[in-house]
Amino acid sequence: MSLKITKSARNLIKKLVKATSFWQDNYLILREFKSFRRITIKAIVFSIIAATFEGFSIGFLLNFLQQLTSNGASETGIAWLDILIQNYAPGIEPIYIISFLILLSTWIRATANYFGGIYTETAQLTLADRLRKRIFDQLQALPLSYFTEARCGELVNTMTTEIERLKQIFGGSSFVFTRASVVTVYFIIMFRISWEMSILSMMIFGLLAVGISTLNRKVRETSFGISDANGKLNSTSLEFINGIQTVHASATQEYERQRFYKISHQLLDASVNVVRAWAVVKPIAESIGTTVLISLIVLSISLFTLPAASLLLFFFILARTVPALQDINGTLALISTLGGSMENIKELLRSDNKIYFENGKVPFTGLKRSIDLVGTDFSYDPRNPVLQNISLVIERGKMTALVGKSGSGKTTLAGLIPRFHDVTGGQVLFDGVDVRQFDVDSLRRKMAVVSQHTFIFNTSVRDNIAYGVFDATEKQIHEAARLANALDFIEEMPNGFDTVLGDRGARLSGGQQQRIAIARALLRNPEILILDEATSALDSVSESLIQDSLEKLAVGRTVIAIAHRLSTIAKADKVVVLEQGRVVEQGSYQELLQERGALWEYHCKQHELSQASL
Numbered sequence: 025m026s027l028k029i030t031k032s033a034r035n036l037i038k039k040l041v042k043a044t045s046f047w048q049d050n051y052l053i054l055r056e057f058k059s060f061r062r063i064t065i066k067a068i069v070f071s072i073i074a075a076t077f078e079g080f081s082i083g084f085l086l087n088f089l090q091q092l093t094s095n096g097a098s099e100t101g102i103a104w105l106d107i108l109i110q111n112y113a114p115g116i117e118p119i120y121i122i123s124f125l126i127l128l129s130t131w132i133r134a135t136a137n138y139f140g141g142i143y144t145e146t147a148q149l150t151l152a153d154r155l156r157k158r159i160f161d162q163l164q165a166l167p168l169s170y171f172t173e174a175r176c177g178e179l180v181n182t183m184t185t186e187i188e189r190l191k192q193i194f195g196g197s198s199f200v201f202t203r204a205s206v207v208t209v210y211f212i213i214m215f216r217i218s219w220e221m222s223i224l225s226m227m228i229f230g231l232l233a234v235g236i237s238t239l240n241r242k243v244r245e246t247s248f249g250i251s252d253a254n255g256k257l258n259s260t261s262l263e264f265i266n267g268i269q270t271v272h273a274s275a276t277q278e279y280e281r282q283r284f285y286k287i288s289h290q291l292l293d294a295s296v297n298v299v300r301a302w303a304v305v306k307p308i309a310e311s312i313g314t315t316v317l318i319s320l321i322v323l324s325i326s327l328f329t330l331p332a333a334s335l336l337l338f339f340f341i342l343a344r345t346v347p348a349l350q351d352i353n354g355t356l357a358l359i360s361t362l363g364g365s366m367e368n369i370k371e372l373l374r375s376d377n378k379i380y381f382e383n384g385k386v387p388f389t390g391l392k393r394s395i396d397l398v399g400t401d402f403s404y405d406p407r408n409p410v411l412q413n414i415s416l417v418i419e420r421g422k423m424t425a426l427v428g429k430s431g432s433g434k435t436t437l438a439g440l441i442p443r444f445h446d447v448t449g450g451q452v453l454f455d456g457v458d459v460r461q462f463d464v465d466s467l468r469r470k471m472a473v474v475s476q477h478t479f480i481f482n483t484s485v486r487d488n489i490a491y492g493v494f495d496a497t498e499k500q501i502h503e504a505a506r507l508a509n510a511l512d513f514i515e516e517m518p519n520g521f522d523t524v525l526g527d528r529g530a531r532l533s534g535g536q537q538q539r540i541a542i543a544r545a546l547l548r549n550p551e552i553l554i555l556d557e558a559t560s561a562l563d564s565v566s567e568s569l570i571q572d573s574l575e576k577l578a579v580g581r582t583v584i585a586i587a588h589r590l591s592t593i594a595k596a597d598k599v600v601v602l603e604q605g606r607v608v609e610q611g612s613y614q615e616l617l618q619e620r621g622a623l624w625e626y627h628c629k630q631h632e633l634s635q636a637s638l
């Protein structure tokens with residue numbers, strides 16, 4: 025029965041909490057506390073214990089003062105304590121007992137503060153950790169198209185700086201909670217001393233709070249500029265560092281300097297605005313607080329008559345209440361300055377404003393017949409179709425070459441096969457089954473993509489080759505490197521396979537990076553291989569090495585090659601020519617040449633170029 029009542033009371037509290045607009049506004053962040061409820065509860069409990077014992081120590085102070093002013097009264101003034109003394113320690117002077125109790129309360133308060141501090145800090149750190157991970161998971165669940173739209177720097181800013189700022193919000197909130205508990209205890213004691221004087225003080229403080237909260241709201245509004253400027257600063261810094269070579273090559277250092285200075289100045293302006301707004305709050309609160317205190321003293325002395333010890337303690341507590349309230353106000357104002365960060369994090373965590381990648385359930389066990397594109401359309405932006413009504417059969421174990429001018433949609437088309445993008449019309453079928461029905465991990469595990477833009481991680485050569493095949497043996501890694509014609513240059517490196525490659529493979533040439541990518545693909549031993557051939561001019565030795573390793577990689581697999589070299593096109597079983605997102609020709613190389621259409625022109629152009637370069 026009692027269990028039922030507790031349960032329904034708990035449910036009622038939950039419902040009430042969830043009905044508050046604070047919960048609804050901040051649900052995406054507050055729900056994280058569920059996973060570390062215990063630490064949060066401990067932090068709250070210890071803060072309350074600390075506040076209670078602060079109250080006890082001050083409460084005992086009144087009895088202590090009364091003892092001093094009454095020339096050694098035989099009673100402490102606390103009924104339960106007097107009974108205890110009479111029963112168990114009749115000979116001991118009450119003043120010693122009160123002194124001991126004051127000390128004991130202070131020790132307990134200090135201990136509770138110590139644990140409260142640890143748990144509060146742990147709760148904040150855990151919250152930051154949870155949010156970082158949640159944002160990471162969120163980013164992983166989003167389709168690739170999200171990353172082209174959202175700015176990289178802003179995302180990094182939200183995951184790092186904004187989370188740190190959010191931690192400050194919760195640090196501040198717990199500080200406000202602790203101070204508010206202490207102030208509550210102060211008010212209880214003040215009420216016990218004189219309810220009239222307490223009500224008067226509360227009314228004045230209440231008015232003060234209304235005024236200050238209006239100011240805090242203004243501070244909060246100014247804070248949004250900081251988050252915005254921080255995001256832009258991060259983006260610009262990342263762009264500058266990533267594009268440093270282009271900046272030097274284009275001699276645009278001065279342009280970049282001005283761009284960076286402008287954004288940095290924007291951050292400065294936004295921060296100064298917040299500092300100005302915040303700086304107003306503190307002195308106003310301080311001067312009003314002191315005025316209130318002095319007015320109260322004057323008013324109470326003339327209006328109310330109280331024993332000297334009580335009056336002294338009342339003002340002693342009041343004098344402690346004013347700075348505590350000022351602390352609360354100051355912290356609330358500081359929290360207001362961090363509102364922008366909170367909004368940014370919530371924006372990223374929201375799921376109702378994003379399109380998610382929907383994974384299929386069917387495990388992909390391998391291609392048996394063909395990949396079919398049936399009336400496929402695709403666009404990154406609805407106003408601008410990139411692929412239109414593509415119908416095409418990619419047969420198992422054959423090489424299909426995609427040919428066409430730059431921007432005709434070859435990379436986009438190839439990206440539909442590992443489901444980097446979802447079609448906007450028509451279908452992509454694997455042996456007659458829509459690609460969206462397959463579990464995407466199982467699908468991609470059967471594939472490898474070697475593109476012009478190989479991403480090299482800042483780890484060792486070995487780890488870069490084995491990326492995604494984490495159980496590969498040393499022998500397999502060496503064999504993959506050998507087949508990719510990468511073994512020679514790897515062995516010449518200072519630490520061979522242990523050499524760390526630097527940010528984005530800074531230590532490798534373009535051709536070497538490609539050979540690492542080919543080794544990576546070889547190690548995956550994919551059934552389906554997507555090759556995006558480099559158009560950039562490699563020296564002829566590198567080119568023939570890469571060509572040779574690509575040929576080894578392609579043997580016995582279903583290959584979709586975005587082909588620029590005639591040698592690749594000529595070897596393909598099928599050539600598909602794209603123009604402005606449409607298939608204009610498809611067939612074998614010889615057939616298409618005989619038709620003297622688009623491929624013929626392409627062929628002639630390449631031939632002229634190769635003749636000219638001889």
Ligand SMILES: Nc1ncnc2c1ncn2[C@@H]1O[C@H](COP(=O)(O)OP(=O)(O)OP(=O)(O)O)[C@@H](O)[C@H]1O
Binds near residue numbers: 172410428430434
């Ligand atoms: N992430 C993207 N967001 C928006 N538009 C894009 C994106 N990627 C490509 N496009 C556009 O889609 C069209 C086709 O691009 P795609 O990269 O598929 O062509 P491509 O034939 O592979 O070109 P290239 O041979 O130069 O690599 C282009 O007009 C391009 O501007």
